[in-house]
Amino acid sequence: MATESHSADAAASAPGMPQLDFSTFPNQIFWLVVTLVVIYFVLSRIALPRIGAVLAERAGTITNDLAAAEDLKLKAVAAEEAYNKALADARSAAQNIAAETKAKIQADLDKELAKADAEISARSAESEKAIAEIRNSAVESVKTVAKDTAKEIVAALGGSADAKSVTAAINARVKG
Amino acid sequence: MADGHEGGGLVIKPMDQFTISPMFGGDSVGMFTITNATFWMFMAVVAIILMMVVGTRGRAVIPSRAQSIAEVFYGFVYNMVVDVAGRDAVKFFPYIMTLFLFIFFANFLGLIPLSFTTTSHIAVTAVLAMGVFITVTVVGFVKNGAGFLSLFWVSSAPLVLRPVLAVIEVISYFVRPVSHSIRLAGNMMAGHAVIKVFAGFAAVTAVAPLSIVAVTAIYGLEVLVSAIQAYVFTILTCVYLKDALHPHH
Numbered sequence: 126m127a128t129e130s131h132s133a134d135a136a137a138s139a140p141g142m143p144q145l146d147f148s149t150f151p152n153q154i155f156w157l158v159v160t161l162v163v164i165y166f167v168l169s170r171i172a173l174p175r176i177g178a179v180l181a182e183r184a185g186t187i188t189n190d191l192a193a194a195e196d197l198k199l200k201a202v203a204a205e206e207a208y209n210k211a212l213a214d215a216r217s218a219a220q221n222i223a224a225e226t227k228a229k230i231q232a233d234l235d236k237e238l239a240k241a242d243a244e245i246s247a248r249s250a251e252s253e254k255a256i257a258e259i260r261n262s263a264v265e266s267v268k269t270v271a272k273d274t275a276k277e278i279v280a281a282l283g284g285s286a287d288a289k290s291v292t293a294a295i296n297a298r299v300k301g
Numbered sequence: 302m303a304d305g306h307e308g309g310g311l312v313i314k315p316m317d318q319f320t321i322s323p324m325f326g327g328d329s330v331g332m333f334t335i336t337n338a339t340f341w342m343f344m345a346v347v348a349i350i351l352m353m354v355v356g357t358r359g360r361a362v363i364p365s366r367a368q369s370i371a372e373v374f375y376g377f378v379y380n381m382v383v384d385v386a387g388r389d390a391v392k393f394f395p396y397i398m399t400l401f402l403f404i405f406f407a408n409f410l411g412l413i414p415l416s417f418t419t420t421s422h423i424a425v426t427a428v429l430a431m432g433v434f435i436t437v438t439v440v441g442f443v444k445n446g447a448g449f450l451s452l453f454w455v456s457s458a459p460l461v462l463r464p465v466l467a468v469i470e471v472i473s474y475f476v477r478p479v480s481h482s483i484r485l486a487g488n489m490m491a492g493h494a495v496i497k498v499f500a501g502f503a504a505v506t507a508v509a510p511l512s513i514v515a516v517t518a519i520y521g522l523e524v525l526v527s528a529i530q531a532y533v534f535t536i537l538t539c540v541y542l543k544d545a546l547h548p549h550h
Binding site: 141142143144145146148149150151152153154155156157158159160161163164165167168169171172173175176177178179180182183186 | 316317319320321329330331332333334336338339342343345346349350353354357360361362364368371372375376394395396398399402403419421422423424425428429432486490
């Protein structure tokens with residue numbers, strides 16, 4: 126404990142504790158009140174509204190950002206769905222086009238085949254006709270040649286051949 | 302500082318550090334004299350302005366370090382007020398913030414060697430505590446009228462006990478400012494006095510190392526006490542305010 130007396134200090138008259146030196150109380154109380162009033166006005170007028178505004182702004186920013194992120198996420202999901210739908214559409218369209226083209230080609234092919242078949246059959250019919258003609262004309266020639274030859278042979282053998290009977294005989298032979 | 306005499310007695314004056322003396326000459330401490338106490342109160346104001354105004358001048362959504370500290374203090378006290386005293390106590394937030402920051406900085410500035418701890422004086426803490434007491438009482442009667450007296454009438458107790466409890470409640474209500482102020486001043490004074498006593502023993506060579514270790518340890522404890530006492534004073538203010546706003550048990 127400070128029992129020694131100080132030089133000429135006001136506190137010298139105080140008991141052991143300067144805290145109980147009542148002569149300093151008005152001074153302390155006055156300056157404390159001044160201090161507290163200054164702090165109160167600095168805080169309530171400047172510091173606290175400012176910090177409160179910053180905190181509110183931050184909370185707002187965070188909320189907005191979260192909402193925007195949620196929004197973008199939904200948009201991304203929608204975009205993905207649209208993409209998948211477009212892909213499926215394109216696929217079915219491609220299949221349709223392929224099927225249509227196939228059918229068209231098949232139809233054209235069938236038509237061409239039918240035409241070709243018709244032509245082939247027409248040509249073979251023509252050829253058969255031509256062959257038949259050639260055969261007929263060949264038979265005629267054989268008859269003519271046989272008739273002439275027979276006449277000549279008969280004449281050479283000294284007989285006089287009746288043209289009519291020779292022809293009849295040749296015809297009978299050729300037929301047989 | 303303590304005077305240690307090798308041969309003579311060891312004279313330690315642990316209370317000298319609390320002496321209030323004029324800073325700019327003069328012998329007497331008048332009402333408006335600038336004393337060491339005045340100076341360190343002013344330093345507390347400067348520190349608070351530095352932290353709460355200069356530190357937040359950027360108003361940044363993404364805070365600087367200084368702004369983060371100010372925001373931590375703001376959030377800490379704001380949540381304390383809302384959690385303890387309720388949402389309708391928010392209009393007292395600047396007042397409670399003032400108390401907390403003043404006590405906090407006065408305590409910590411007092412830990413600077415050779416500085417002066419304004420909150421170690423009962424005159425200072427008594428003004429703070431009486432301010433709280435008067436505020437709470439006035440708010441209680443203004444908000445609740447005579448209903449504020451139901452604070453002393455414990456309706457959950459048996460009827461026979463209620464008058465006895467009422468007497469106890471009234472006494473405890475009026476003891477509040479006393480305990481409120483002496484707790485803070487006592488803690489601050491005791492810690493600093495103990496540090497000074499150990500520092501005085503450092504003059505004796507034989508125990509000097511031990512005494513320095515002890516000073517360091519007590520200093521660490523005092524750092525804790527400085528923050529905790531500021532917190533305790535503030536949270537008790539919130540509790541008293543809750544009683545004033547919602548007196549029904």
